[in-house]
Each structure stands twice: as C-alpha cells, then as structure tokens.
Amino acid sequence: MPEMTLIEAIRQGMDEELARDDCVFITGEDVGPRGGVFRATQGLFEKYGPKRIIDSPLAELSIVGVGIGAAVYGMRPICEIQFADFIFPAFNQILNEAARMFYRSGGEWAAPMVIRAPYGGGVGGGLYHSQSVEAFFAHIPGLKVVIPSNPKDAKGLLKSAVRDPNPVLFLEPKKGYRLIKGFVPEGEYTVPIGPAHVSREGADLTVFAYGIMHYYCLQAAALVAKEGISAEVVDLRTLLPVDKAAIVASVRKTGKAMIVHEDNLTGGYGGEVAAIIADEAFADLDAPVKRLCGPDVPGVPFSHPMQDWFMPNPEKIAKAMKELAAY
Amino acid sequence: MELSKETLLAMYYAMLRSRRLDERAWVLHRQGKIVFHISGMGHEAAQVGAAFALKPGKDWLVPYYRDLALMLCFGLTPREFMLSLFGKQSEASSGARQMPSHFGLRRANVVSTSAPVATQIPHAAGIGLGMKMRGDDAVVVTGIGEGSTSQGEWYEGLNWAAVHKLPMICIVQNNQYAISVPSHKQMAIPNVADRAAAFGMPGAVVDGNDVLAVYRVMMDAVTRARTGGGPTLIEAKTYRPVPHSSDDDDRSYRTREEVAEWKKRDPILLFKGYLESKGRLPPALNDDYETRVLAEVDDAQKFAEAAPYPAIESAFGPVYAAEAHHA
Numbered sequence: 001m002p003e004m005t006l007i008e009a010i011r012q013g014m015d016e017e018l019a020r021d022d023c024v025f026i027t028g029e030d031v032g033p034r035g036g037v038f039r040a041t042q043g044l045f046e047k048y049g050p051k052r053i054i055d056s057p058l059a060e061l062s063i064v065g066v067g068i069g070a071a072v073y074g075m076r077p078i079c080e081i082q083f084a085d086f087i088f089p090a091f092n093q094i095l096n097e098a099a100r101m102f103y104r105s106g107g108e109w110a111a112p113m114v115i116r117a118p119y120g121g122g123v124g125g126g127l128y129h130s131q132s133v134e135a136f137f138a139h140i141p142g143l144k145v146v147i148p149s150n151p152k153d154a155k156g157l158l159k160s161a162v163r164d165p166n167p168v169l170f171l172e173p174k175k176g177y178r179l180i181k182g183f184v185p186e187g188e189y190t191v192p193i194g195p196a197h198v199s200r201e202g203a204d205l206t207v208f209a210y211g212i213m214h215y216y217c218l219q220a221a222a223l224v225a226k227e228g229i230s231a232e233v234v235d236l237r238t239l240l241p242v243d244k245a246a247i248v249a250s251v252r253k254t255g256k257a258m259i260v261h262e263d264n265l266t267g268g269y270g271g272e273v274a275a276i277i278a279d280e281a282f283a284d285l286d287a288p289v290k291r292l293c294g295p296d297v298p299g300v301p302f303s304h305p306m307q308d309w310f311m312p313n314p315e316k317i318a319k320a321m322k323e324l325a326a327y
Numbered sequence: 328m329e330l331s332k333e334t335l336l337a338m339y340y341a342m343l344r345s346r347r348l349d350e351r352a353w354v355l356h357r358q359g360k361i362v363f364h365i366s367g368m369g370h371e372a373a374q375v376g377a378a379f380a381l382k383p384g385k386d387w388l389v390p391y392y393r394d395l396a397l398m399l400c401f402g403l404t405p406r407e408f409m410l411s412l413f414g415k416q417s418e419a420s421s422g423a424r425q426m427p428s429h430f431g432l433r434r435a436n437v438v439s440t441s442a443p444v445a446t447q448i449p450h451a452a453g454i455g456l457g458m459k460m461r462g463d464d465a466v467v468v469t470g471i472g473e474g475s476t477s478q479g480e481w482y483e484g485l486n487w488a489a490v491h492k493l494p495m496i497c498i499v500q501n502n503q504y505a506i507s508v509p510s511h512k513q514m515a516i517p518n519v520a521d522r523a524a525a526f527g528m529p530g531a532v533v534d535g536n537d538v539l540a541v542y543r544v545m546m547d548a549v550t551r552a553r554t555g556g557g558p559t560l561i562e563a564k565t566y567r568p569v570p571h572s573s574d575d576d577d578r579s580y581r582t583r584e585e586v587a588e589w590k591k592r593d594p595i596l597l598f599k600g601y602l603e604s605k606g607r608l609p610p611a612l613n614d615d616y617e618t619r620v621l622a623e624v625d626d627a628q629k630f631a632e633a634a635p636y637p638a639i640e641s642a643f644g645p646v647y648a649a650e651a652h653h654a
C-alpha cells in the first residue's frame with residue numbers, strides 16, 4: 001500500500017473516476033493548466049484535455065449552476081469551489097436547485113454532482129480563506145455533506161460521491177492537504193457515504209469529530225492515554241445524512257460525549273450531535289455533552305497568536321478530554 | 328421558409344388552446360376552486376413562435392412560469408396542467424409538491440424549475456455544455472422575464488454560453504413589468520437584447536405579439552445553435568394583459584387605458600386577423616377550433632376535479648435519489 005498525502009489521494013480519486021466514466025468532468029477556477037490553487041487537479045488537464053478539465057469563469061454560482069444543468073443532462077460534474085469561503089454566491093444554487101431537484105420533481109430529475117471545496121483554518125488565511133461552512137449545508141435535505149479526515153477515506157469517499165445520484169458537498173480540510181499522510185489501498189475501492197467510523201476504541205469517553213479536527217483528536221487521545229484515560233474517537237465522515245446509530249452506540253458504551261469542530265460554536269454541527277445524544281442516549285450519559293469549538297467571532301483572525309487562539313488543537317482537545325473524564 | 332397552411336393553423340390552434348386553458352384557470356380561481364394561478368396570457372405568440380422552431384423530444388427546455396403555451400407545445404396535456412392547478416395526485420412536474428406553473432416534464436426534456444427567478448439560466452448553459460461535450464446536435468432553450476435579467480444568475484449563465492459557444496437560446500419575454508416595476512427601473516437601456524453584444528453573442532429584438540416574426544428569429548437562432556454557431560439572446564416585446572398572478576391587483580401601477588390599448592394588439596387577435604386576411608381561417612373553422620378547445624378544457628377540468636389528492640405519505644420522500652438518472 002502506497003503512502004500519500006490527503007491531496008494526492010483526492011487527485012487520484014478524481015483521476016480514476018475521470019478514467020472510468022467519460023461523463024465525469026471537472027470545472028472550477030484555475031483547475032486547468034495550473035492544476036488548481038492547491039494543485040488538487042494537477043496533471044489532469046494534460047491527461048484529459050480542455051474539454052473535460054474546464055477553467056470556469058470567476059463566478060461561483062455559475063460553477064454550481066452550470067454543473068446542475070450538466071448533471072440533469074446526464075453528465076457527472078465535479079465542481080471545484082476554490083475556497084469554501086467563496087461558496088456563498090452559489091448557496092442559492094445548492095440549496096434551491098441542486099438539493100431540491102429530486103424532491104421537487106417528484107423524483108423525475110436529479111442532480112448527481114460533486115461540489116468540492118477546501119475549508120478550514122490554521123493556514124494563515126484570515127477571515128476569508130479559513131471558513132468552516134459545514135453547518136450551513138448540513139441543514140439541507142437532499143444534499144449530502146462529506147468531510148474526509150485521511151487519505152484512504154478521502155479517495156474512497158470521493159469516488160462514492162462521483163457515483164452518487166445526488167449532489168454531494170465534499171469539504172476538504174485544507175490544512176490537512178499535505179500534513180495528513182496515510183496508506184491508501186492499491187486497486188479499486190470505495191468508502192460508502194453515510195457510515196461513521198470508530199477510528200480508536202476507548203472506554204471512558206467518546207469524542208466525535210471530522211476533517212482535521214479528527215486528526216487532532218487522535219493525537220489528543222494518545223496524549224491522554226498516557227494519563228490513563230481511554231478515549232474513543234469517532235470520525236463522522238458524513239455529516240448529512242448523519243450516522244445516528246454510530247453516535248448512539250458509542251455513547252451507550254462510554255457514557256460521556258464530546259464534539260470537536262473548528263467552526264464556531266453557536267448553531268454549529270456539534271449542536272446537532274448533542275441533540276441526537278440527548279434524544280436517543282440520554283439515559284446512558286454520565287456527564288453533560290461537551291462541545292469544543294471555534295469561538296463565536298466572525299472568522300479566523302490572521303495574525304498567528306490570534307489564529308492559534310481560535311483553532312482547537314491537540315493540547316486544547318486533550319485538556320477538554322481530561323475535564324470530561326474527571327466529571 | 329414558407330410555412331404550410333397546416334402549420335399556420337397548428338400554430339393558431341396552439342395559441343388558442345393555451346389561451347382558453349389559461350382563461351379557465353382564472354375562472355376557477357374566481358370560483359374559489361383553486362388557490363393560485365400565474366398566467367401566460369399575452370405571451371402566446373412569443374412562446375408558440377419559439378416552440379415551432381424546435382424539435383420537441385430532441386431539444387431541451389428550461390422554462391419559466393409563464394411558459395404555458397410552450398409547455399403545451401412540448402407535450403404537457405391540459406389534464407396535466409389542471410392537475411397542477413388543483414394540486415392533485417400524479418401531477419406531472421412535481422407530484423403536486425410545487426405550486427402550479429413550476430414546470431418540468433421529464434419525458435419531454437423539460438427540466439424541473441423553481442421559484443427564485445433566473446436560477447434556470449445557468450442550468451440551460453450546463454445542458455448546452457453537456458450537448459457540446461457529447462456532440463449532440465440538440466439545442467436548449469430557456470425562458471425568462473425582463474425583470475429577472477437583473478439577476479446575476481442571468482449574466483453568469485449567458486456568459487458561459489458565450490464563452491463556450493453553447494447551443495443555447497435565451498428568450499426574454501419582455502412584458503414591460505416585473506410585477507409592478509416597469510422595465511425602465513430595471514435597466515437603463517431600451518432593449519435587453521442590446522446586452523448580447525456585451526456577452527459576445529447575437530441579440531435580436533422581435534415583436535413578441537407577432538407569432539411569425541418570433542418564429543423567423545427563432546429559426547435563425549436554432550440553425551445557428553445546431554450548427555455550432557453558439558448562443559442567441561432573443562427579446563420578445565410583449566405585454567401581460569392580466570395581473571402578475573391571481574394574488575396581484577395591477578390597478579395600482581398601470582392605467583386601464585394602457586391595458587386596453589395593448590389588448591387591441593392581442594397576439595391571438597393579430598394572428599387570427601392575418602389568417603383571415605389570407606383566407607386561411609373561415610369562420611366555420613374557427614368555430615370548430617373553439618368547440619374542440621372547449622371540449623379539451625372541460626375534459627381537463629372534470630378530470631382534475633375528480634382526481635384524488637396525493638396521499639400525505641407522498642410528502643415524506645424520497646428525498647434522495649437511489650439510482651442514476653441519466654438522459
């Protein structure tokens with residue numbers, strides 16, 4: 001099994017899907033000869049040509065809207081939004097069009113497409129190159145929201161997303177693009193959209209996370225293990241539709257739950273996870289559900305100390321785990 | 328490009344059929360039998376002229392809510408339209424999930440549409456992109472009102488069509504009002520079609536109440552699109568002789584004299600006069616048509632009134648597509 005970075009796995013997933021199905025094409029800003037600003041599509045223009053790797057005009061709603069049209073026609077677009085921060089001009093198209101196409105047409109039409117967007121902070125991106133946008137989209141029935149945390153899942157989930165008959169928002173933790181490395185199976189495989197994954201078994205508490213926060217949670221779990229705390233780590237992977245059974249099962253086992261995301265606290269995805277636990281595992285709880293999230297300020301500040309203050313990290317997560325374990 | 332007598336009469340019948348069906352909808356609303364109607368009255372020449380230049384079954388349509396006559400030409404039946412007015416089971420566009428006139432008809436390549444105006448324009452571009460990628464010699468037509476051309480979606484969609492020389496035709500039906508707002512408050516130019524130059528595509532202004540004039544302009548555009556010549560922006564100047572919808576009262580924003588003046592240029596009256604002047608529509612034939620239309624409309628109404636409402640369970644879903652919907 002070759003080891004590769006998160007972004008290499010994403011690129012390989014796209015490459016294989018482009019090779020498998022000639023309905024698949026990529027569009028977005030700078031995705032062509034430049035290979036994307038993060039190089040996610042590097043080499044694909046040379047391999048598949050300008051008809052399938054299409055530099056779009058600098059206009060996000062049209063990247064998604066044109067993708068929807070192509071999808072209803074029978075193509076399988078992969079639409080890249082350069083930074084998740086710039087997805088909002090396309091919000092209307094995602095919410096009112098892509099996600100509603102199937103239901104609103106009584107199942108006659110569907111918009112099978114992938115919308116990829118690098119998201120998240122910790123990269124010196126300031127307010128407008130650091131945003132976590134998942135909470136807005138995890139509220140939309142008809143859309144699927146996927147966030148991989150490691151190369152193996154990223155490739156397998158992306159391939160599933162391309163083949164899914166529904167619109168899938170595929171959010172990529174950009175800080176992890178080159179930081180997170182891992183082994184990727186050789187040959188053809190997919191990872192199903194939907195199921196969460198217990199990435200570390202534990203007995204004392206469960207921490208739920210996704211994306212780079214999941215990567216940090218594993219590090220934090222290793223830290224607290226040295227102090228005798230056994231933390232279970234669950235990688236949610238798919239935020240919508242959410243794997244309720246996996247959440248409930250883990251809480252039943254450990255009795256304590258914590259959710260970590262870098263998106264700000266209020267109205268964040270952690271509230272949904274907490275509500276699921278309150279609904280379905282209340283009697284199993286030995287402590288209040290804890291949320292470790294970004295602060296409620298309008299974005300990740302640029303300057304390094306302020307950015308560090310904003311972002312959860314393994315140390316902050318380990319501290320919160322210890323508090324929860326001691327409850 | 329001489330049209331046969333049969334074709335001319337078929338055009339006339341298509342206009343008449345849409346008009347009588349539309350009038351019946353207003354009656355049903357006044358009787359309190361339906362809750363909402365949005366009308367295509369006055370727009371019949373623009374739509375029928377366009378439809379007759381197309382190949383239903385091959386070409387694609389991304390309509391807007393006034394496109395009743397266009398929809399009927401593409402194969403929507405009066406019964407199906409009535410089902411949508413009454414919100415009855417098996418309604419064709421949405422299973423009665425959507426309000427009436429949110430058209431869509433899978434079997435006829437008419438893509439499902441929503442309420443937020445101009446969202447359909449990038450979809451049409453995406454369909455055109457798909458056609459170009461596949462080497463399909465079909466064309467995609469999209470309809471929109473002049474007020475809605477103020478939306479960014481319109482610009483972004485047409486820009487794609489121009490950049491990629493897509494086989495797309497946008498028909499702006501300029502009825503001079505967006506609900507109450509006159510077009511001079513919408514734009515500082517006399518013709519929407521003047522904007523075509525800024526996109527880099529041909530634009531044409533046509534008398535939207537003259538079905539043959541619209542047909543000729545459309546034929547040029549269709550020929551261009553089918554032969555790789557790219558998109559066209561057509562502006563059909565017309566008038567809406569009725570309120571915006573059954574919820575509107577137009578007396579607050581325009582004079583009765585203005586409306587009366589335009590009713591003299593009613594597209595059906597004009598075309599009837601033309602056919603009569605050419606000896607193509609003897610009174611007996613017109614009476615036949617009226618009788619036939621009345622029977623169709625009566626039948627449709629009876630059918631829809633007798634039809635059951637959808638079961639509550641049909642609101643549950645499915646929310647997600649389970650299998651690929653390829654064209």
Ligand SMILES: Cc1ncc(C[n+]2csc(CCOP(=O)(O)OP(=O)(O)O)c2C)c(N)n1
Pocket residue numbers: 393442443444471472473474475476500502503504505506571
């Ligand atoms: C984005 C959006 N804003 C507002 C509305 C409400 N609305 C529906 S139709 C309409 C006027 C549209 O006018 P125009 O584009 O000229 O088309 P017409 O109805 O005159 O054919 C408005 C404001 C809407 N449907 N969508």
Ligand SMILES: [Mg+2]
Pocket residue numbers: 472473474500501502503504505506
């Ligand atoms: Mg108008």
